[in-house]
Amino acid sequence: xxxxxxxxxxASALWGAFTNVASYGKDLTQDLRGIVAGSDRTDGDSALxxxxxxxxxxxxxxxxxxxxxxxxEAEAAHKQIQELQAQLALRPSAVSDTPRxxxxxxDMECLRLQLDSEKRxxxxxxxxxxxxxxxxxxxxxxxxxxxxEESHQLRARLATAPTDVVAESDATMxxxxxxxxxxxxxxxxxxxxxxxxxxxxxxxxKYVGLVSSRLIALEVDAKALKNTLHAFLLSQNERVDAFxxxxxxxxxxxxxxxxxxxxxxxxxxxASLGKLQSRVxxxxxxxxxxxxxxxxxxxxxERARRDAKDAAQKDETIRQLQDKVNxxxxxxxxxxxxxxxxxxxxxxxxxxxxxxxxxxxxxTYSVMDRNxxxxxxxxxxxxxLKQAKETHQADQAQWVHHMQANTSAVTEAQWxxxxxxxxxxxxxxxVAEQDADRLYTELTNLQAVLTQFQSxxxxxxxxxxxxxxxxxxxxEARAQEAEGRAAATQGISSDEYSHVVAALTKKEHECxxxxxxxxxxAAHLEGDNIDKRMVVQMMIxxxxxxxxSDVLEVMGRILGFTAADxxxxxxxxxxxxxxxxxxxxxxxxxxxxQPMDVEGKSxxxxxxxxxxxxxx
Numbered sequence: 001x002x003x004x005x006x007x008x009x010x011a012s013a014l015w016g017a018f019t020n021v022a023s024y025g026k027d028l029t030q031d032l033r034g035i036v037a038g039s040d041r042t043d044g045d046s047a048l049x050x051x052x053x054x055x056x057x058x059x060x061x062x063x064x065x066x067x068x069x070x071x072x073e074a075e076a077a078h079k080q081i082q083e084l085q086a087q088l089a090l091r092p093s094a095v096s097d098t099p100r101x102x103x104x105x106x107d108m109e110c111l112r113l114q115l116d117s118e119k120r121x122x123x124x125x126x127x128x129x130x131x132x133x134x135x136x137x138x139x140x141x142x143x144x145x146x147x148x149e150e151s152h153q154l155r156a157r158l159a160t161a162p163t164d165v166v167a168e169s170d171a172t173m174x175x176x177x178x179x180x181x182x183x184x185x186x187x188x189x190x191x192x193x194x195x196x197x198x199x200x201x202x203x204x205x206k207y208v209g210l211v212s213s214r215l216i217a218l219e220v221d222a223k224a225l226k227n228t229l230h231a232f233l234l235s236q237n238e239r240v241d242a243f244x245x246x247x248x249x250x251x252x253x254x255x256x257x258x259x260x261x262x263x264x265x266x267x268x269x270x271a272s273l274g275k276l277q278s279r280v281x282x283x284x285x286x287x288x289x290x291x292x293x294x295x296x297x298x299x300x301x302e303r304a305r306r307d308a309k310d311a312a313q314k315d316e317t318i319r320q321l322q323d324k325v326n327x328x329x330x331x332x333x334x335x336x337x338x339x340x341x342x343x344x345x346x347x348x349x350x351x352x353x354x355x356x357x358x359x360x361x362x363x364t365y366s367v368m369d370r371n372x373x374x375x376x377x378x379x380x381x382x383x384x385l386k387q388a389k390e391t392h393q394a395d396q397a398q399w400v401h402h403m404q405a406n407t408s409a410v411t412e413a414q415w416x417x418x419x420x421x422x423x424x425x426x427x428x429x430x431v432a433e434q435d436a437d438r439l440y441t442e443l444t445n446l447q448a449v450l451t452q453f454q455s456x457x458x459x460x461x462x463x464x465x466x467x468x469x470x471x472x473x474x475x476e477a478r479a480q481e482a483e484g485r486a487a488a489t490q491g492i493s494s495d496e497y498s499h500v501v502a503a504l505t506k507k508e509h510e511c512x513x514x515x516x517x518x519x520x521x522a523a524h525l526e527g528d529n530i531d532k533r534m535v536v537q538m539m540i541x542x543x544x545x546x547x548x549s550d551v552l553e554v555m556g557r558i559l560g561f562t563a564a565d566x567x568x569x570x571x572x573x574x575x576x577x578x579x580x581x582x583x584x585x586x587x588x589x590x591x592x593x594q595p596m597d598v599e600g601k602s603x604x605x606x607x608x609x610x611x612x613x614x615x616x
Contacts (some may be wrong), residue, residue, distance in 0.1 A: 080300055376534045379554070383537045384540070422500055426477045428503075433511070436471045472515075 535555075542551040556565065 246364065376538070376554075379538050379541055380534050383541070418500075425500075425504065428481075429507075431477075432471065432474060432478055435474075439467055439471055 152493055538551065538555055542555070545551055555561075
């Protein structure tokens with residue numbers, strides 16, 4: 001089972017169902033009126049294609065809507081042209097910024113030159129500092145070599161001295177003490193504290209090892225620093241000049257101060273440069289946007305001119321259709337009133353639906369089922385009424401022929417008076433039937449909405465049925481009064497009067513039977529079955545009707561199509577036209593229907609029997 005739709009989708013579905021039921025109810029009412037009215041049109045008049053007139057009216061309405069839309073688009077394009085022309089009038093003001101751009105570019109060039117000079121000065125300062133570092137490295141290397149030589153000498157002495165000699169000479173002890181003191185000046189305080197309690201020989205041995213390790217580390221650091229300086233000098237295309245240490249220190253201090261000053265100045269210049277670049281970027285962006293606006297303006301101007309030409313060509317057609325528009329406006333006003341009433345009812349229903357959100361799901365399903373059943377019955381009734389119309393036209397032609405044969409015995413004055421009375425009777429009956437049809441249509445539309453509220457449905461149905469019966473009784477009373485007036489009229493032959501009364505009685509009986517059958521069919525709509533003959537009629541209607549999308553929508557609701565199935569089916573309208581059979585669309589061929597034996601019965605009797613059988 002599909003998931004229940006949301007409130008917006010439910011409202012859209014209900015609105016679509018109202019529209020479909022109203023349109024099909026209108027066609028059904030017209031067909032019923034054509035069957036029951038019994039107009040005195042001739043054979044030539046009865047052969048006029050009403051469907052073609054409706055198609056012409058629909059085409060004229062579509063053409064008028066398109067012309068009105070084109071005219072509105074032309075007016076909007078004209079307004080846009082005026083606005084764009086006003087903008088183009090302000091175009092020369094943007095050219096005055098060109099000297100300012102030149103000045104900004106000159107300032108940028110000056111700033112670039114200053115930055116280059118500052119970079120060169122900064123490179124010179126770095127070169128001087130690197131020279132100082134190189135001198136310090138050379139001094140450290142000399143000290144390292146000296147310490148290394150002393151270390152080798154001490155190691156040689158320790159290697160040649162015997163280990164079992166307890167007393168050493170005073171000269172040797174003095175040399176060892178000097179060596180220990182010298183090495184202690186090179187080592188750190190932590191290393192000296194660790195060997196504070198050891199003997200002189202042990203101290204000397206440990207000091208020599210520590211100094212050797214430090215010398216190796218200094219050699220590695222010196223080589224790395226030398227390589228770094230060499231790489232930097234190669235990148236700057238400079239060489240190291242020998243400076244004395246005092247001069248290097250003084251120059252280094254001066255360079256440091258100058259570097260700080262230059263760094264501040266560079267920061268200020270970079271900030272100014274960033275501002276100038278942002279302004280240049282803004283100017284470029286404004287120029288690009290202005291150029292794009294100008295190009296779009298030209299395109300819109302050309303398009304507006306073409307639309308204006310098309311509108312000028314269609315003005316003549318609009319003037320020719322003005323009379324038709326005036327006539328259609330009255331119909332539009334009437335339909336707008338009905339639409340407002342229906343919209344009000346829909347808003348009330350939506351408010352009630354929001355208040356009863358918990359029970360709206362099941363009610364929505366019942367409404368959809370009810371709508372599908374109503375649409376199915378409307379299609380069936382439409383198809384059957386077409387056949388009934390043809391039968392009625394044949395009966396009417398026979399009746400007219402019979403009337404013409406009988407008029408030979410009646411004078412022209414009597415015939416005119418009798419025709420007038422008959423027209424009055426038919427007019428009264430037609431008014432009553434129109435009221436009944438209108439009320440019945442309103443009842444059908446309201447039932448599609450009021451099924452959401454189970455408690456009010458019975459009361460509303462009873463009230464509307466009472467109104468229908470009251471209108472029917474009123475129509476019957478008017479018909480009886482008309483019959484009484486016709487009976488009281490002098491000069492009418494008894495044969496013609498009896499024939500007219502019999503025809504009127506027969507039509508009233510047929511109306512009662514059809515009304516009863518329709519009520520039973522409406523009660524039968526509570527079920528959840530699908531008539532195969534109805535599906536066949538819907539497929540025939542799909543191939544014959546120009547509005548194929550509406551027919552497919554009704555078929556999808558009846559057969560339980562999902563939203564994805566509907567989208568896939570409507571996405572390929574060209575393929576659907578080539579489907580020859582019902583089974584090729586739904587997966588299986590429908591079995592052939594049994595032919596109905598209607599010999600000896602009128603169409604209305606057969607139709608009423610069929611409806612009664614279906615309701616049972």
